[in-house]
Amino acid sequence: MISKEILQKNINQISNISGIDVAVFDSAGFVASNDAEWTIPWSSITEAESTEVEVDGVLYNKVLVDGELAYVVASNADADNASMVGRMAALQLESLIVNSEAEDEKREFYKNLVLGNIFSANVYKKAQNLNISTEEPRCVYIIEIPAESSVLAMDILTNLCDDNDYVTFVDDQTIILIKEMSNADSEDVAESIADTLEADGYIKAQVAFGTVVGELKKVSSSYKEAQTALEVGRIFAQNDRVISYENLGIGRLIYQLPVPLCEMFIREVFKGKSPKDFNEETLNTVEKFFENNLNVSEAARKLYIHRNTLVYRLDKIQEMTGLDLKVLDDAITFKIGMMIVRYLELVDEKE
Numbered sequence: 001m002i003s004k005e006i007l008q009k010n011i012n013q014i015s016n017i018s019g020i021d022v023a024v025f026d027s028a029g030f031v032a033s034n035d036a037e038w039t040i041p042w043s044s045i046t047e048a049e050s051t052e053v054e055v056d057g058v059l060y061n062k063v064l065v066d067g068e069l070a071y072v073v074a075s076n077a078d079a080d081n082a083s084m085v086g087r088m089a090a091l092q093l094e095s096l097i098v099n100s101e102a103e104d105e106k107r108e109f110y111k112n113l114v115l116g117n118i119f120s121a122n123v124y125k126k127a128q129n130l131n132i133s134t135e136e137p138r139c140v141y142i143i144e145i146p147a148e149s150s151v152l153a154m155d156i157l158t159n160l161c162d163d164n165d166y167v168t169f170v171d172d173q174t175i176i177l178i179k180e181m182s183n184a185d186s187e188d189v190a191e192s193i194a195d196t197l198e199a200d201g202y203i204k205a206q207v208a209f210g211t212v213v214g215e216l217k218k219v220s221s222s223y224k225e226a227q228t229a230l231e232v233g234r235i236f237a238q239n240d241r242v243i244s245y246e247n248l249g250i251g252r253l254i255y256q257l258p259v260p261l262c263e264m265f266i267r268e269v270f271k272g273k274s275p276k277d278f279n280e281e282t283l284n285t286v287e288k289f290f291e292n293n294l295n296v297s298e299a300a301r302k303l304y305i306h307r308n309t310l311v312y313r314l315d316k317i318q319e320m321t322g323l324d325l326k327v328l329d330d331a332i333t334f335k336i337g338m339m340i341v342r343y344l345e346l347v348d349e350k351e
Contacts, residue, residue, distance in 0.1 A: 002093070002096050002097060002100050004031055004032060006096065007024050007031055007032035007093075008032040008033075010032075010089075010092060010093070010096065011023065011024055011032045011033060011089070014085065014088070014089050014092070018081065018085045019079075020075050020076060020079045020081070020082060020085050021033075021075065021076055021079075022073060022074065022075050022085065022086075022089055023038040023073070023074045023075075024071050024072070024073055024074075024089075024093065025038075025040045025042070025071065025072045025074065026070065026071050026072075027042065027069075031071070033074075038074055040060070040072060040074060041055050041056075042072075045060050045062065045069075045072055046069060051064070051090075052083065052086065052087070054077050057076070057077050057078060058074055058075070058076065058077055059074070059075050059076070059077040059082050059083060059086050060072050060073070060074050060086075061073040061075075061086035061087055061089065061090040062090065063090045063093045063094055063097070064094070065094070065097055070093075070097065071090075071093055073086050073089045073090050073093065074086075075089075102130070105130060106130050106132070106166070107166075107168060109126055109127070109130055109132070110166045110168070110178060111168070113216070113217075113219050113220060114140065114176065114178070114219055114220050114223040115220065115223075116220040118217075120217045123216055123217040124216070124217075127216055132164075132216070133164065133180070133216070134215065134216040134217075135214070135215065135216070136164070136180045136181075136182075136216075137180070137181040137182070137212050137213065137214050138178055138179060138180055138181060138212065138213055138216070138219055138222065139178075139179055139181050139186045139189070139209055139210060139211070139212045139213070139222055140176065140177070140178055140179075140209065140210050140219060140222040140223040140225075140226045141176070141177040141178075141179060141189070141190060141193065141207055141208070141209045141226060142170075142174060142175070142176055142177075142207070142208045142209070142223075142226045142227065142229075142230050143157070143174070143175045143176075143177065143193060143197075143205050143206070143207050144173055144174055144205060144206045144207075144208075144230065145173060145174075145175065145197070145203055145204075145205045146173070146203065146204070147172045147173045149201060149203045150169070150172045150173065150175075152201045152203065153175060153197055153201060153203050153205065154167070154169065154175060156196060156197055156200050156201050156203075157175060157177060157193070157197075160192075160193065160196055161177065161179070162179075162180065164180045165177065165178065165179045165180060166178040176223070177193070178219060181212050186209055186211075186212055186244070187209075187242065187244055189209075190207040190209050190242040190244070191241075191242055193205070193207050194206075194207050194241040194242060205241070206230070206233065206240070206241060206242075206243065207241065207242050207243070208226050208227075208229035208230035208233055208242075208243040208244075208245075209222075209225075209226050209229065209242075209243075209244060209245065210222035210223060210224070210225030210226040210229065210245045211225055211245060211246060225245035226245065228245060228248075228252070228255070229243045229244060229245040229248060230243065231255065232248050232251045232252055232255050233248075234346065235251065235255070235339075235342050235343050235346050236248075236251035236254075236339055236342065236343075237251070250336065250339065251339065254336070254339055254340055254343050255343060257340075257343075259344065259347055262340045262343060262344055263344065265336075265337065265340060266337060266340055266341060266344070269321065269323070269333060269334065269336075269337035270320075270321055270337065271320070271321055271322060273320060273321070277320070278317070278320075281313075282313055282316070282317065284303070285299075285303060285310060285313045285314070286314075286317070286325065286334070286338075288302050288303050289310070289314070289325060290331070290335060294325070294326060294328070294331055296310055296311060296314075296326070314326060317334075321334070
């Protein structure tokens, strides 16, 4: 059925245009009104055969759905054009119900589509019945936002979407957007989503997305890719606003490795030690060293330390692990080792 907010909005509009007080009721009682004093003789209305009933100076117009009474529109019977306003309000509510049911069907269709719960042979038939294009290129975006900003984020994204896009909640921290791409670049769209959420709602969001698919039935594969991008991003790109499935790099490989193989690699790289044995200062030094392409002088400048201090810290790591981070091959090995450590930490958290 229709939300109370939509009902209230429509009743307010009808009352403002007609100048007549109007209310809407369902079988449970009051739903929406511009006047809180309304009551309704529900039994008298349901027993009447006519769709328009007057009781004690109040005119009631029935709103039927598939022959069943769904709502009753109440208005002042003594007002000019009360009957016409009541009938128009009832017709408008019937139209809203039809549209609402169509949206519910679309919502259920897209939900089952992304989850892969529809047989490929049935996708086109169901899409045709719902007036959904089947050949437009589409991309699935998963947007993670703080739970307290979920409602505002949904409002912003809904306004950002075109008519042929679909957006819905997964939970209070995750929103899915299925977007028709036309000539749009998928990464530009992701950047635009993140920018708009931050600019309009001061919402820090992380946006992951899959590849663009040309057929509607392949939307589920783009969704799975976006999920993978989000998972890999949580491990290896925590600070990135936008994460593309096509640009996951070595993080994708590590994410797919068996845990025993990862643990064996860590034992080899760190000589039986744990990365937790390195203090925060040492780890920050390594990160900055890698960020500056193994340039000792530049990394030292960014860390506000003397060049020799940085070299000393790198030498200490070499003593502990046997890896000279000033040598490219050893630096790559250490970098991969640290990425695997992050992956194993996430696995431990899940368990």
